[in-house]
Amino acid sequence: MDQFVPIISQVGFPIVVSLYLLYRIETKLDMVVQSIQNLPERMRERT
Known part of the structure; x- marks a missing residue:
């Protein structure tokens, strides 16, 4: 972070x-x- 101060x-x-x-x-x-990664699991729960 110290490198960003002069910039x-x-x-x-x-x-x-x-x-x-x-x-x-x-x-x-x-x-x-x-x-998005949890979407397939949630879709399976609904069916």
């Missing part, structure tokens, strides 16, 4: 926003992947 100070706000959004998207994508 952020040079480039500024867009880098911070991009990193934050990438982190948020990653957590949501993990939830989507988990839901």
